Amino acid sequence: MASDGYRSLQEIQKKIFDFGKFTIEAHFNPGRIISSSAKVDSKSISDRPCFLCPKNLPPEQKALKIVGEYILLVNPFPIFDKHFTIPVVTHRPQLIYKEIESMLDISFMLGSKYSVFYNGPKCGASAPDHLHFQAGNFGYMKIDSEYESIVNSFGQTIQSNEKCRTISVTGCLRNFLSIESNDKKEIIKEFYKIYDVLMKDEDEPLLNIICRYDEKWRLMIFPRTKHRPSHFFEEGEGKYLISPAAVDLGGVLIFPREEDFKRINKELITDIFKQVTFSDDEFNKIINRLNDKK
Numbered sequence: 001m002a003s004d005g006y007r008s009l010q011e012i013q014k015k016i017f018d019f020g021k022f023t024i025e026a027h028f029n030p031g032r033i034i035s036s037s038a039k040v041d042s043k044s045i046s047d048r049p050c051f052l053c054p055k056n057l058p059p060e061q062k063a064l065k066i067v068g069e070y071i072l073l074v075n076p077f078p079i080f081d082k083h084f085t086i087p088v089v090t091h092r093p094q095l096i097y098k099e100i101e102s103m104l105d106i107s108f109m110l111g112s113k114y115s116v117f118y119n120g121p122k123c124g125a126s127a128p129d130h131l132h133f134q135a136g137n138f139g140y141m142k143i144d145s146e147y148e149s150i151v152n153s154f155g156q157t158i159q160s161n162e163k164c165r166t167i168s169v170t171g172c173l174r175n176f177l178s179i180e181s182n183d184k185k186e187i188i189k190e191f192y193k194i195y196d197v198l199m200k201d202e203d204e205p206l207l208n209i210i211c212r213y214d215e216k217w218r219l220m221i222f223p224r225t226k227h228r229p230s231h232f233f234e235e236g237e238g239k240y241l242i243s244p245a246a247v248d249l250g251g252v253l254i255f256p257r258e259e260d261f262k263r264i265n266k267e268l269i270t271d272i273f274k275q276v277t278f279s280d281d282e283f284n285k286i287i288n289r290l291n292d293k294k
């Protein structure tokens with residue numbers, strides 16, 4: 001399964017879209033059809049055997065114990081050349097609140113060669129019932145290499161002290177927040193402020209998170225308004241099978257159907273991001289609420 005998956009990566013077709021100070025890539029990756037079209041309603045989830053529970057893993061699947069209850073597995077349906085799934089060994093829901101420290105620890109352990117990411121239960125996780133992170137080789141997502149220039153062009157420091165800096169980034173299609181620090185406690189404290197401001201009447205705010213450790217952590221938080229854009233639900237011409245998650249917000253949009261990939265253009269990319277993330281106005285209100293908290 002895994003060798004088929006990794007072999008198929010060599011045939012991936014790519015298109016690069018230049019947005020001036022940043023780029024977005026579109027990938028045609030038929031191997032991701034199951035993940036992108038996954039039914040994640042509670043009935044479909046409870047009717048299927050959980051593919052992250054140790055008892056349901058393929059017998060060939062080996063695991064490395066890494067942090068606490070977390071194990072590192074090869075992802076047999078890869079997006080990255082090196083793609084890991086990092087679940088806990090017990091079956092419990094995908095919720096970040098108590099796990100943010102583990103995410104930082106995993107990122108620290110994997111080091112600068114990997115980005116670790118989290119997809120919220122309603123933001124692209126195909127196993128919303130089983131707590132997990134993923135990791136992929138650093139440099140694959142556009143945001144990995146463009147982060148500094150994006151922050152320089154679009155970022156605004158909204159909090160800083162000698163230990164920690166929080167930045168809001170507006171105007172690069174998907175508005176996001178980033179916390180930079182080598183002090184784990186500081187980063188967690190800042191993360192909770194953001195989490196609280198985003199929290200509504202739900203299990204957790206809609207979000208994706210991308211983390212990397214290279215002498216310090218940088219934790220990018222992408223608040224979301226929606227799970228899937230309208231294109232996902234259209235019939236006929238208007239349909240595009242796309243279900244944005246952390247990798248897409250990281251600048252690599254994954255299209256599992258060739259007919260969608262062929263038609264992709266800048267307007268469509270802009271519309272997809274616009275639908276699933278906060279507008280500049282709404283995002284600025286979030287920043288204001290964050291500033292009020294200080």
Ligand SMILES: [Zn+2]
Nearest residue numbers: 050053091130
């Ligand atoms: Zn499970």
